[in-house]
Amino acid sequence: MKRLIPINLVLPVILIALGILIVVYTANNPTDSLVARMLSYTNMFKALREHFMLMVVSMTGAIIVGVLSGIMLSRPKLYYLGRVVENIVNIGQTVPPLAVLALLFVIMGIGFRMAVFALFLYSILPILRNTFAGIINVQPSIIESAKGMGMSPFRILTRIELPLAFPIIVAGIRTAVVINVGTAAMATFIGGGGLGDLIVAGISLGREMVIFTGAALAALTAILLDHVIGQVEKGLVRWS
Amino acid sequence: MIKLEGITKKFPGLKTPAVDNLDLEVKEGDVCVLVGPSGCGKTTTMKMINRIHEPTSGHIYVNGKNVLKMNPIKLRLDIGYVIQEIGLFPHQTIEENVATVPNEKKWPREKTKQQVDEMLTLVGLDPKIYCRRYPSALSGGQRQRVGVARAMVTNPPIMLMDEPFGAVDPITRARLQNEFLRIQERVSKTIVFVTHDIDEAIKMGDAIAVMREGKIVQYATPNELLSSPANEFVANLVGRNRSIKRLHLIRIREILNGIARPGPATLDMPLDDIRKQIEKSDIRAVMIVDHDNKFKGIIGMNELKKNTGETAADYIHELNQLITEDATLNDALSVMLECGEGYVAVVSENDQYRGIITLGDLLNVVKEEA
Amino acid sequence: MIAAKRFLAFWVVLLLLTGLIFVGGCAPEEVIDEPVDEEPVDEEPVDEPIDMEIVVGSKEYSEQLILGQIAILALEYNGIPAVDETGLGGTMMVRQALEAGDVDLYWEYTGTGLIAILGFDEAITDPEECYAVVKETDFEQNQVVWLDYTPFNNTYTIMMRKADADELGIESISDLAAAINEGVEAPEPGIWNLASDHEYTIRDDGYPGLQELYGFEFDEAFPMDAGIVYDALREGDVSVSMGFATDGRIAAYNLVNLEDDLNFHPVYNCAPTVRQETLEALPQIADILNPIAQALDADSMAAMNMKVDIDGDLPAEVAEEWLREQGFIQ
Numbered sequence: 001m002k003r004l005i006p007i008n009l010v011l012p013v014i015l016i017a018l019g020i021l022i023v024v025y026t027a028n029n030p031t032d033s034l035v036a037r038m039l040s041y042t043n044m045f046k047a048l049r050e051h052f053m054l055m056v057v058s059m060t061g062a063i064i065v066g067v068l069s070g071i072m073l074s075r076p077k078l079y080y081l082g083r084v085v086e087n088i089v090n091i092g093q094t095v096p097p098l099a100v101l102a103l104l105f106v107i108m109g110i111g112f113r114m115a116v117f118a119l120f121l122y123s124i125l126p127i128l129r130n131t132f133a134g135i136i137n138v139q140p141s142i143i144e145s146a147k148g149m150g151m152s153p154f155r156i157l158t159r160i161e162l163p164l165a166f167p168i169i170v171a172g173i174r175t176a177v178v179i180n181v182g183t184a185a186m187a188t189f190i191g192g193g194g195l196g197d198l199i200v201a202g203i204s205l206g207r208e209m210v211i212f213t214g215a216a217l218a219a220l221t222a223i224l225l226d227h228v229i230g231q232v233e234k235g236l237v238r239w240s
Numbered sequence: 241m242i243k244l245e246g247i248t249k250k251f252p253g254l255k256t257p258a259v260d261n262l263d264l265e266v267k268e269g270d271v272c273v274l275v276g277p278s279g280c281g282k283t284t285t286m287k288m289i290n291r292i293h294e295p296t297s298g299h300i301y302v303n304g305k306n307v308l309k310m311n312p313i314k315l316r317l318d319i320g321y322v323i324q325e326i327g328l329f330p331h332q333t334i335e336e337n338v339a340t341v342p343n344e345k346k347w348p349r350e351k352t353k354q355q356v357d358e359m360l361t362l363v364g365l366d367p368k369i370y371c372r373r374y375p376s377a378l379s380g381g382q383r384q385r386v387g388v389a390r391a392m393v394t395n396p397p398i399m400l401m402d403e404p405f406g407a408v409d410p411i412t413r414a415r416l417q418n419e420f421l422r423i424q425e426r427v428s429k430t431i432v433f434v435t436h437d438i439d440e441a442i443k444m445g446d447a448i449a450v451m452r453e454g455k456i457v458q459y460a461t462p463n464e465l466l467s468s469p470a471n472e473f474v475a476n477l478v479g480r481n482r483s484i485k486r487l488h489l490i491r492i493r494e495i496l497n498g499i500a501r502p503g504p505a506t507l508d509m510p511l512d513d514i515r516k517q518i519e520k521s522d523i524r525a526v527m528i529v530d531h532d533n534k535f536k537g538i539i540g541m542n543e544l545k546k547n548t549g550e551t552a553a554d555y556i557h558e559l560n561q562l563i564t565e566d567a568t569l570n571d572a573l574s575v576m577l578e579c580g581e582g583y584v585a586v587v588s589e590n591d592q593y594r595g596i597i598t599l600g601d602l603l604n605v606v607k608e609e610a
Numbered sequence: 611m612i613a614a615k616r617f618l619a620f621w622v623v624l625l626l627l628t629g630l631i632f633v634g635g636c637a638p639e640e641v642i643d644e645p646v647d648e649e650p651v652d653e654e655p656v657d658e659p660i661d662m663e664i665v666v667g668s669k670e671y672s673e674q675l676i677l678g679q680i681a682i683l684a685l686e687y688n689g690i691p692a693v694d695e696t697g698l699g700g701t702m703m704v705r706q707a708l709e710a711g712d713v714d715l716y717w718e719y720t721g722t723g724l725i726a727i728l729g730f731d732e733a734i735t736d737p738e739e740c741y742a743v744v745k746e747t748d749f750e751q752n753q754v755v756w757l758d759y760t761p762f763n764n765t766y767t768i769m770m771r772k773a774d775a776d777e778l779g780i781e782s783i784s785d786l787a788a789a790i791n792e793g794v795e796a797p798e799p800g801i802w803n804l805a806s807d808h809e810y811t812i813r814d815d816g817y818p819g820l821q822e823l824y825g826f827e828f829d830e831a832f833p834m835d836a837g838i839v840y841d842a843l844r845e846g847d848v849s850v851s852m853g854f855a856t857d858g859r860i861a862a863y864n865l866v867n868l869e870d871d872l873n874f875h876p877v878y879n880c881a882p883t884v885r886q887e888t889l890e891a892l893p894q895i896a897d898i899l900n901p902i903a904q905a906l907d908a909d910s911m912a913a914m915n916m917k918v919d920i921d922g923d924l925p926a927e928v929a930e931e932w933l934r935e936q937g938f939i940q
Contacts, residue, residue: 038812109845110838145327148292148400149341149390150316163331191805191834191842201808201833205726206702239331239374 050193058119070131115192130172134165247298273445320391320399667713679929721876733876798846858916
């Protein structure tokens with residue numbers, strides 16, 4: 001364990017350092033007054049903070065709802081419904097995020113909460129699908145021997161199925177997080193704030209430096225979170 | 241101990257029942273083997289006893305209690321269960337795997353730990369080495385042993401075993417079977433054992449139920465089955481070479497005393513004495529033990545010709561064809577055929593020398609029995 | 611049976627989702643017209659066949675799409691083949707396409723030309739003066755010609771809901787500044803926040819400059835897509851919103867433009883901008899488009915915008931209707 005810690009931290013430290021470097025450099029070297037205004041510390045931190053809030057709130061909701069509904073659908077009584085939902089989810093994932101945003105705008109209006117809701121809906125899909133698939137694909141012989149030894153269905157779920165599905169569920173969460181970081185940049189179109197504020201302002205004013213900063217911070221966030229979750233998974237799963 | 245009355249099982253969508261009005265009684269302490277071709281209903285029958293499958297009609301009693309009226313979870317906690325794929329939990333250590341039922345029964349941790357260690361030792365796995373390992377780090381044979389340990393850890397009076405030694409190579413399989421029989425001799429469980437291998441059935445069973453198309457064709461002891469098969473189906477299953485099959489039924493220990501041979505030589509025996517002994521022997525070799533009767537090796541005629549030393553210790557070499565005394569004669573025959581020698585040395589569990597068995601001894605047994 | 615049910619369920623869901631995507635794609639701010647191949651209706655005398663095509667571009671919102679279609683229809687009516695590249699993107703994207711020669715012509719606003727394209731620091735609030743400066747500078751620097759400009763001035767406007775403005779007695783931006791400075795309680799959503807597009811939030815001639823000149827501060831800027839600011843204001847997500855003066859939704863949603871009494875917002879009259887080399891090859895473009903530009907007043911533009919944004923008509927239909935009404939085509 002001791003040996004692993006420094007190795008695990010190398011990439012995050014590099015990513016965070018790179019992020020800080022970009023923020024400090026762009027804040028101190030604006031190409032003109034508009035860029036200076038967009039890339040002020042206040043503005044960048046506001047965008048970053050909003051981006052994180054969008055992600056944290058939507059991901060928390062998506063993990064809870066996605067995992068719980070994935071578990072429910074994997075129960076034998078709901079198995080066929082689960083298959084139907086799996087198909088729906090697969091189709092749902094082909095809907096472009098911008099369309100989800102536009103649709104929600106038409107139905108429910110604008111703002112941070114709307115953006116969170118859209119991100120939440122979009123992030124549920126991979127988590128739900130992987131939870132369902134992870135549980136369904138546990139070897140029947142393992143379930144049978146657990147059952148035969150007198151474990152109740154609930155115990156089998158918590159002691160056998162969920163731990164075995166865990167790596168697949170985490171893979172779903174990682175997918176969701178990476179999609180989420182990218183999609184959160186679109187929240188700006190419906191007034192949701194975030195790094196999209198920088199990117200879109202940069203595009204409409206033709207300031208590449210601003211676009212680059214916004215996009216780079218989003219990309220760094222995605223890589224960082226993906227790596228961190230991956231490490232957490234590695235730390236928890238020792239058996240494979 | 242276990243009693244099935246008029247059990248029928250129909251699976252939805254199938255016209256013919258998987259198990260058809262079947263009666264079966266298993267005596268306490270017996271190993272009852274269900275044997276038959278695939279699809280004969282043997283596994284289904286076994287799995288109804290712990291209600292993995294629910295019978296369509298009929299009654300099942302365990303210790304006089306109607307199983308179908310019991311809470312299935314509680315019922316299963318007191319029935320050991322081993323399936324062919326073993327179904328070890330890959331995310332748990334060997335210790336956690338074996339402790340499954342104690343944990344379900346909420347045993348105190350100390351008691352669980354003690355029992356797990358004892359059980360692992362019993363199946364021949366050192367707890368110190370294996371407790372912390374995961375199933376993926378074990379060989380097929382070791383996993384089978386863990387499966388058996390897991391099923392027996394709370395000492396349930398009844399065990400259900402579905403081809404528990406099916407997924408390993410024949411040599412490992414014979415060893416696991418022998419070990420299991422040795423344990424069974426000590427613990428005397430009531431066991432329902434499913435296999436499609438008639439040799440295994442004859443070797444393991446106190447009583448054998450031959451099944452076909454959901455019905456029992458013959459329910460008898462191995463000896464009866466071999467000497468008087470009920471019909472052509474059973475006869476075909478048992479095969480033509482029934483005399484050789486009988487070798488499955490006899491343990492080496494049982495015939496060893498009836499064979500008179502000169503004893504082994506010790507390590508410090510002078511060369512001349514050894515030469516004399518070899519000349520008397522029908523295998524042209526002599527076994528060597530130390531002063532505690534522990535088996536050390538063998539010296540043959542060829543070694544002596546080299547003429548390089550004074551005592552047995554200078555000529556001794558290792559012997560591959562070894563067998564334990566609780567193996568069957570059939571096992572002894574296999575070892576001889578594999579090694580291409582006409583004899584095999586018999587040792588006890590802790591390497592005490594017990595004697596030798598030759599091909600001639602086996603022939604004599606077959607002749608007598610026939 | 612089960613298989614059949616699942617099959618049915620699958621298709622019902624598929625249909626639903628397709629419908630959703632379609633509705634999403636048709637949300638007002640996303641209207642993208644299809645290219646309309648207008649054949650010349652009349653046998654207007656054409657001197658000689660023209661062997662070059664005029665690529666007409668535009669930005670992505672309704673007014674630009676309509677103006678683009680007007681240009682395309684008028685050019686084709688007069689025998690000049692036109693390629694429809696309307697709806698390209700933001701100001702900079704279309705402008706770069708023009709400078710690169712990928713686009714020959716698009717409608718630009720004088721104020722945008724002055725500040726965003728030519729990089730002047732100070733806005734000009736007189737239409738004539740602004741046009742003159744832009745026309746001269748852009749030609750000298752980039753060989754881009756500004757044809758005649760429209761009477762309509764699609765400048766930024768600051769809007770409130772009419773009911774709130776009437777209740778609080780706010781008619782001008784000065785009134786708004788006074789109200790905010792006096793601590794008057796904001797209408798729904800309860801804070802003085804301003805919906806605007808991303809550009810306006812940052813630009814010197816936008817949010818920062820507005821607050822500086824009028825001497826007040828909003829509680830919060832609320833950047834979003836320009837297409838939804840009117841809805842945001844109507845739905846009460848913001849109390850004040852930036853908009854474009856000629857947008858059809860202002861009247862349709864019962865919103866009101868506050869008077870820019872200190873002349874903060876620069877003028878944004880619109881004119882076709884053309885590459886010099888294109889104009890040299892086809893000088894008649896100027897003769898075709900100049901009278902059209904002069905006829906485009908604020909009422910005409912707002913009415914056309916409303917037809918597209920509110921009624922859902924296609925920009926090409928609306929453009930053709932107006933050109934016929936005005937007698938530019940028959």
